[in-house]
Amino acid sequence: MANKQKRFILTENEIPTAWYNIVADMKNKPMLPLHPGTRKPVTVEDMAHIFTLEASKQELNQTDAWIEIPEAVREQYKNYRCTPLVRATELEKALDTPAHIYFKNESVSPVGSHKLNSALPQAYYAKKEGIESLTTETGAGQWGTALSYAGKAFGVDIKVYMVKVSFQQKPYRRSIMQTFGANVIASPSDTTKAGRAILAKDPDYTGSLGTAISEAIELALETPNCRYALGSVLSHVSLHQTIIGLEAEKQMEMAGEYPDIVIGCFGGGSNFSGIAFPFMRHSLLEGKQTRFIAAEPASCPKLTRGQFHMDFGDEAGYTPLLPMYTLGHNFKPAAIHAGGLRYHGAGVTVSQLLKDGLMEAVDIKQLDTFKAAQLFAQTEGIVPAPESSHAICAAINEALKCKEEGKQKTILFNLSGHGLIDMTAYDQYLSGTMTNFELTQEEIDANIAELKKIIN
């Protein structure tokens, strides 16, 4: 029997104290990443050259289902968690659907998105291991903002390579990072060999995420007591994000319901994993029948139209080779406004789960996401991030199916962030100048053929 409340919030004592490592419960474990040089499975030691030791251990942990959240991280989580679980009653009314729609509102985090959930433990582990600084890259700026906040919280210096065109055109996120005390560097820069080489060729180059990653990793490798931190794709990031779903599980209990469908938007996979894995645990262990839907942009469809193949996590080929659904690491996604979803591949765990039929994926066109976003804003009052709008659109589509079929299903999606700093995108939508980006099968095939030439 559904509880009629609008919002459900756990008390501080009810906030989970361990993250859920789904790999321990998977029958088919994901294959291990391979060392890019030797092509042998990477070891914790290999990974710990780049990442913190603890993150490296978590990345390769296939046995422990529960990883304790350090006390200091839990204290930081309390600054914004538990985040509300909200029944989207006004959206339900607008759709005239028998479905019950719930969303987990991660936009109330001080940086406006779920990214903080992994930035905090990564900064904490760095501090604990005597690492003095962390480097990272950022495009739109959500991850860089979260890591800047976390670095300040734990006393770790943060250096963020921000794609130069974003640095110039998205000053708001840059300023937020600087307000938190981070060093934000426009990439390409003269602080690394990679950056200098590119600038020598083209002094006016406005940068790319690939270049920014190269710079951040190079700096981490060449600076004493410095490591690199990543905000998605990797398994330890997904692990940290399970705090979302673990809270939601208890909150859905408060609401007196269990989701038939769980939805997250999909870039590298961390927010989707975060909301889905704790519920998927009941599917794996108890045979619960729940559908898990990853909503990706039609312009970057690695899950729906990509191939399962070994591939690099970055454009430059610095990372281990990862077994994943990919469009090829050289894939150049169109300039959609959901910058956080413009990534060529899916994390290894999600890739294995998709391969095994334990989850599904849908692709959503840009104009449809903004239509859904405006309806959501006008009903539930929150202007969603362009990324999160993919999950909203998928949830609306499912709710409309319920209406057609006269079925009362319970839908849960993750609102990964708000869009208050993405209003130029809304402007474009409202003025009618926004377009979809079509991607032909030929383009996808060509890119994957290219990948197979490099990695066979």
Next chain:
Amino acid sequence: MANKQKRFILTENEIPTAWYNIVADMKNKPMLPLHPGTRKPVTVEDMAHIFTLEASKQELNQTDAWIEIPEAVREQYKNYRCTPLVRATELEKALDTPAHIYFKNESVSPVGSHKLNSALPQAYYAKKEGIESLTTETGAGQWGTALSYAGKAFGVDIKVYMVKVSFQQKPYRRSIMQTFGANVIASPSDTTKAGRAILAKDPDYTGSLGTAISEAIELALETPNCRYALGSVLSHVSLHQTIIGLEAEKQMEMAGEYPDIVIGCFGGGSNFSGIAFPFMRHSLLEGKQTRFIAAEPASCPKLTRGQFHMDFGDEAGYTPLLPMYTLGHNFKPAAIHAGGLRYHGAGVTVSQLLKDGLMEAVDIKQLDTFKAAQLFAQTEGIVPAPESSHAICAAINEALKCKEEGKQKTILFNLSGHGLIDMTAYDQYLSGTMTNFELTQEEIDANIAELKKIIN
């Protein structure tokens, strides 16, 4: 004995069901506003030409201490309330103060500020009274955004006159209003006589808040079934904002403390009143010893350096004459970044309370507010609005006094909103190009002399 939790949140059932009307409990009632033509006390009928009938009744209600919150408004409140009460433990540590600092976090509202608390009932009353559209003006955009949201929630058309220079230079807030479905008009416009007259003189005029108010009121007066809505200054707005303090009262109980000092930033007075009045009730009725501090900008010091005098609420002189602390309605405040505090006068209730010594006021310089804001961001993780930073700065000053005197006091302030859409101001601060604005006694005296010539 203080509870050690970080955040305190009420359950939905504990959210207050009535607002607190402090005027009913005041020994010296505020004088009634005067009709600008007849100079006689205004009646509900006078006011209801401009405002909704219910808001007009509330404005002049001096007898009922509790006004029920309509069920439909309470339902809407549940979308974001109860807002968290947070113990600022990290800020306390950074200041090394024995003081306990708490803040009420109104920035988690979907529009990012407390303004929604009054926008919702005003839109609801309009709908209930058969009013089809509401007009208003907005400078920085916080109030316009809140009213746009509320209008969509209750099915009332919203027309917002936005000062043209803000319309052009602050596109984010404009887009948010448009996303909610509001009609946003750059003022001066050709939609009103007032606007056309100004444009005829100077087609390139970039507007002022005074002109925008004139346009909004003119449209409300000349359009059938249309009224005007104001977001601060008036007593019914303060009434609606008491939801902040009423929640905080219960939350402080959860925390096991009672504030020695309550602080709010001060523009027209609504967010200060909102947090202060429910606690002031105990001072009025039970003689509790609590200090109430309004923190205003040094560049717009009506409370600390203005005079108590009858004055208009707007530059054009359309509103009733209000007995208030004022710098004169022709006062032109400097272009500080806390746009929401650039107002010449204080609401009539607060003015009476200040006159009677029941509260105090401090003025804060712009550079000090941003220094406080950055410290707050780096400790508590939230980038505050420039307006709210005045309250933060006043709270820090009091906490440092506690340290000096070795006293453990409990300080509560209102974080009225976040600053994520105000990052250009932070940029200016971080780059060292921000300045204070000094105001000489001669300038203030001249302006008040001018006022006394107009209204004697």
